[in-house]
Amino acid sequence: MTRVTAAAPAPGCQVPKPRADAVRNRERILAAAREMLVEHGAHVPFDEIARRAGVGNATLYRHFPDRVTLVHQVVLYVMDRVTALAEDALAEEPDAFAALCRFAHAAADERIGALCPMLSDDFDHEDPELLAASAALNEVSERLMATGQQAGVLRADVAVGDLMIALSQLSRPLPGTACLDAAPFVHRHLQLFLDGLRAPARSELPGAPVTFDDLKQKTM
Amino acid sequence: MTRVTAAAPAPGCQVPKPRADAVRNRERILAAAREMLVEHGAHVPFDEIARRAGVGNATLYRHFPDRVTLVHQVVLYVMDRVTALAEDALAEEPDAFAALCRFAHAAADERIGALCPMLSDDFDHEDPELLAASAALNEVSERLMATGQQAGVLRADVAVGDLMIALSQLSRPLPGTACLDAAPFVHRHLQLFLDGLRAPARSELPGAPVTFDDLKQKTM
Amino acid sequence: MTRVTAAAPAPGCQVPKPRADAVRNRERILAAAREMLVEHGAHVPFDEIARRAGVGNATLYRHFPDRVTLVHQVVLYVMDRVTALAEDALAEEPDAFAALCRFAHAAADERIGALCPMLSDDFDHEDPELLAASAALNEVSERLMATGQQAGVLRADVAVGDLMIALSQLSRPLPGTACLDAAPFVHRHLQLFLDGLRAPARSELPGAPVTFDDLKQKTM
């Protein structure tokens, strides 16, 4: 299993020193931002995120010069963790459909909805770090679905993009509800959706299977 | 079929004069607000709504003294139209599951996601107009589901609340996508969800069936 | 004499209504901004300008969305007044060199230094209003200098740009001094410069005569 974002510096490199407290602050800000963004939407005041992270607001600006950058880093952060969940499900769950379900529910709990900003028009899909992380998630989730389709337990007319979109939509916080845990039906409706994915297909789907790359198209 | 929100004044009442342009302005504001709220979330500046509606901002305030009121009226506006869609589906579609599907897809197109603010903590569920509209929608949609369950084409462990929530979530515009039409996979994923609703049930669902009334609970 | 910026609306035009108080506020802001910008440089807090003008800060933003716009309008405002001074000097002062001196000292008192931002790299020289005002000032000041040169009282190797630049430089507030009136030597040094302009030329000048258009070149 490869963690993408935690790129280790080459041994003997000249980068001065990462300074422990700065790293810890960065982590704390990312974690706080993920919660705030998922729970309260993209409009949370920066000061609130800073307070939740326990740092001054200017510290937040030092690490993430603007909102776009912060969101971008949160996406990377969550994507990395979700990728790990998919790898775990594949490795530990022998039944193909069970693996898919395990992944889906775990990803919802891991706030996969935080990946939604990727779909935004102004999201930078060319960023190298994102491309790498994205490819990793794409690879493992395609493996997850292919396994199910080859085993004949997953309908053939769906692709990873379908899963990712619906997963994100269904696990997004309902407006006005304070946090994800306060929406106990997420797992219910997710399970209904997963039942719809199970083979044999029960109806014809409009449109074509959505791949991961489709999500990067500006023109959806 | 009863339209709830267009309450006609009692005959012989003394309400001065409805003034044609005021009525037209109210309609334009409601339509504009529905689009803006669904597309850009609850944070759209009032001035933007006013501009989209083609009226001055103060006119908007004259019709809707505050954001809460405006949102409330938009909910009523959409709820009324969605109710009509359910009635039409029931009346014109002989097959029970086909009726459900027709309703779901039509409601998505009608921006049923604009009902989400109902789930917000600060939404006033005691308002008489809302109670009436709500009861009407509840009645017809329960009839829609009951028909399907009695016909054995709809799994028995789901209720209207499940449908409404998931429908809203799946049809909400993805962040950054300007309008619903720009998200062509909404109907794909909605259909997958509908396939999950079809009997026989393929897996056990966590939690209990969600009724319409469950959605009014402040503590979700 | 033609005032350029105070463009009168065509009779019978459809522009709604200028609203007296808004016009008065705009005037007050422009006057206040001219003083603050000339006295304290381009970094004066917007709130200070608003306070000096006696309006709320947001009112300032309504009239001038950003600092660039405000500065631009101040330039137009001052340019118009300086143009009028040149016209007056030409019309009322029979002696050519006396007219030039009268104009120079009056322009210094009128804060011609406020035109300095025109020389900045990010100043928009393409704006139609500015082009018109600029042409008017150019025309009258060239007439002013040509008169002197034809009368043989003004050295021939200088052009309007030379006058404008030096005039602006010499009348700019010295850093740290509160206001122009507190720099009583402005008129002394201006007169020394004017003496240097008088014919016959006492030394050869480096470079070429600077025209008005030269000042618009980004590459100075």
Added chain:
Amino acid sequence: MTRVTAAAPAPGCQVPKPRADAVRNRERILAAAREMLVEHGAHVPFDEIARRAGVGNATLYRHFPDRVTLVHQVVLYVMDRVTALAEDALAEEPDAFAALCRFAHAAADERIGALCPMLSDDFDHEDPELLAASAALNEVSERLMATGQQAGVLRADVAVGDLMIALSQLSRPLPGTACLDAAPFVHRHLQLFLDGLRAPARSELPGAPVTFDDLKQKTM
């Protein structure tokens, strides 16, 4: 010729160690600060000066505890160099007016405008180092002017303060122009001003000759 600011420690003193890199850093900061202050005014962020000097911001603070101190040292730095230029002109240029011109143009190139902060209300004129450097510059520049006036080539109604002020004003970078070299007309207008200084006087000057000491008066 006495260099004032490079005060050598008394022989036998106990100052620990000058540390070569600290001295070099101090030089680099002073040079960078002179450029930034002259080019972008007194408002340049400290961090920018530090970046331009190639040191960390805290290093800047170690050498110069606050902005006032930094500006003060820059003034001393430039004053010392300008004094040297005046001495050179006097020593090497036999013609009195030529010496004045040579000095003026050289001082402009040496950024004499960096002395302007001396005129600021909050500048400390009592500092011993400054008093010494100031006296030295005053002495040599008075000698420069007296020579010219005794030779009858420089008008009698001007004093060193007039020269210093006008020189500073005319050589200050125009707003938006990045560096002095980008303003090719500085020497043109300076020469015009010098022509105005030449005897015989062509007009009467308002005000009285400005001495060096006049510039120290808080109330100008």
Added chain:
DNA sequence: TATGAATGAGATTTCATTCAT
């Protein structure tokens, strides 16, 4: 000593709401 990081105070800008025409 040199430095990057942290921070609060203040500057800039936006927006919901009220006011005057």
Added chain:
DNA sequence: CATGAATGAAATCTCATTCAT
């Protein structure tokens, strides 16, 4: 009634200065 203008409060962002490594 309809509207553009005005406004304070809050959000975003910058920067001089201090701190910790």
